[in-house]
Amino acid sequence: MQAQNTRDHLLEVGLRLIHSRGYASTGMKEILDEAQVPKGSFYHYFPSKEAYANEVLKLYAQGEGERGERMLRDRKIAPLKRLHRYFEELIRVYGPTAEVTGCMLGNLTLELADHSDSTQALLQESFSTWQAILAEVLREAMERGDLPRSTKPEELAGFLLNSYEGALLRSKADRSVKPLETFLHYSFDVLLQQGR
Template identity: 60%
Template sequence: MAEGTRERLLEVGLMQMRSVGYGAAGMKELLDEAGIPKGSFYHYFPSKEAFGKAVLESYGAGEMARWQRIVLEGKGAPLKRLRRYFEDLIATYGPQNKISGCLMGGMSLEIADHSDTIQAALKHAFAGWRQGLASLLEEAMERGDLARSAKPDELAGLLLDAYEGALLRAKAERSNAPLENFLKLAFGTLLVKP
């Protein structure tokens, strides 16, 4: 039961932080939605900051499962799997959804400057994401799908930055156009063998 309570708090916290942000996520609303007494929250999380870090880590675990399913267990050439991965992210987090945007991007904008704990968790999550992208790009380079002169780690950083920026613009404009442009340029120009 104890693990179920913690998981329920994280589940509701993730929904709340994705919909209204970290700062506006209220304790009373969280506890009411989760059906959990206030004392139980502090049994699992000493502060809202610790809770925010745990929500971010839970979100990251879900995103790792997506990566595992689409990229690591998926079939096809590395760049085809990478494109399917980004298409799945866009279908999940694009502006056509009730709640759009990436929790990591949102928390970076909202709280990273004010919390060393959250900033460190974000830095770790983005580094892991970049490393996964770089490994896949290295695989593509070894297969001859990218030029031998390609720099997988730099390309991974650029893809990550471009995706997060396109997602932010898509949210601001309530349009998939920035995300479609990201896909077009990433896979039609940037990640092609010369």
């Protein structure tokens, strides 16, 4: 395996294991065994497990950014319809019936944000980027007249993002899709319909 391929392979293994099991429950031995990489090679690329987890988190955020680009930038579809489809896909991919449940950003926020400044900063940046992408779609809806001119896109995007993350967390606790269905209903059938 070439150097870059080894690093990328380790990150892909970490993405799968840490997302499905969590940071604390994923041991270095599991990562090394799954990747079939010696310990020395791991530490050649990553000075610590925390630094490794941060790189895994960046890879996850990059993948989710690409999903957002693909689904939210398609101007052939009305902005609020795009946004609704986007959240429906996230629920399908990360909801209680998915192979791996939960958003990695949310999961690692609960697990690491209070204990690691570098991870907390990365989580904050990832959520801010995500919120900005959602705000752009809401701004477009405003410009089309689909939302009132008084709408504050950044704040509304933050509210939607926070509501989704909370509903996803609750759906894990309840082992039910109902909190996510409630999120979709109140966000799109009530909140975003008002003022139209």
